[in-house]
Amino acid sequence: MEFKDYYTLMGLARDASQGEIKRAYRQLARKYHPDVSKDPDAESRFKELGEAYAVLKDLEKRAAYDALGSGWKAGQDFRPPPGGNGSFEFSGGGEGDDGNADFSDFFASLYGRRSGHSQTAGGAYHARGQDHHAQVSIDLEDAYRGATRAISLQTPEVDEHGRVHLRRHTLKVVIPRGVRAGQHIRLAGQGMPGMGKGPPGDLYLEVAFHLHPHYRVEQRDVYFDLPIAPWEAALGATLAIPTPDGQVDLKIPAGAVAGRKLRLKGRGIPGATPGDFYVVLQIALPPADSESARDFYAGMAAQFPSFDPRPSAGH
Known part of the structure; x- marks a missing residue:
């Protein structure tokens, strides 16, 4: 996605004061309403x-x-760093603090789309601390087995002079087996301190998965693209398939075609109703990089003169 320069949009310098930001917005909002x-x-x-x-x-x-x-x-291709290292911790509910504002995907990639958790007051002088929210990325394998991970977060803080700085701190987090992307892990008492004798708030970690080199995830289902040779597709084969939970032998039926999905029931992300693991077949062709290989392909063409690989193309 494209990077949005919010300072340029508002005609401001990066060191603009909060008062300058407010005045610029009021002036431009009137102009472009x-x-x-x-x-x-x-x-x-x-x-x-x-x-x-x-x-x-x-x-x-x-x-x-x-x-x-x-x-x-502005306009440069931008990808924020993964949430697992250096995530930002926010008080309140992230995007939910701004009501139903129609914010862009760029905004969501930085701050997430999280629902708010209200502050509970305990009296005039004692109040529960605000809940904090952050996004973290974990490995898919952690969702299969559960894990304990050290997660580093950055919390924006305002000092006595009104300047904002970032405080980095590390928490040890138990990743429960079967957690899905979008779920929240609650860390009781790790939010903002309470006022007076009020208890601290909680920290909610919204889970995302690191991009995996082999697997794709949809809810609890996991997808794996498997390249197979033409003869394995035509004649069938039994192949060892790697899954996040270990190797499984899978029978490829004779006459398999590219794009066919073979389901391993219950081999997706664990849960009360576990997901499934889908093997998506992709046919890999040997290269015609020698005369003998080219002769072989020519022989195949002669062997199947009536074969039409595009029967629905209307020709």
Whole structure:
């Protein structure tokens, strides 16, 4: 996705004060409000300004944006670092704090789409601390077996002079067996400290999976692309298939075609109703990189003169 320079959108320097940010937004919002502006791009410009302001007015979000976005220019292809290392911890509910704002995928990639958890007050002088939220990435294998992992988080904090800085801290987290992407792991008492004798809030970790070199994940189902030779597809074979939970022997039926899915029931991510593991067949052709190989392919063409690989192409 493209990097969005929120400072440029609002015509601000990166060291702009919070007062300058507020004044710039008010001026531009009046200028581009769809009910006032005759600019054909007013509506999209107004939405972009709202998204930029939602980040820059919030000291926590602004600190995270400044740390992740330094050195990037508007329009450059941007991928934020994985949530498992250096994730940002936020008070409140992330995007939920801004109501139903129509924010972009770029915004969501930085701050997530999390639901809020309300602060519970315990009295005039004693109040429970706010819950905190962060996103973390884990290995798919951790969801199969469970694990204990050290996770490093960065928490934006404001010092006595009103400056924002990042505090890094490390937590030991138990990854439960069977956790899915999008689920939350609750760490009781790891949120913001309470006021007076009020208890601390909790920390909610939203789980994502690291990109895996071999597997794709959909809910609890796991997909694996398996290259097979033409003779294995034509004649059938029994092959050893690697899964996140160990090797499994799989029978490839004779006459298999590319794209066919073979299901290993219950071999997906564990759970009360476990997911399935799907092997997606891909036919790999030997290269015609020698005269004998080319003669072999020519012989195949002669052997199957009536074979039509494109029967539905309408020719």
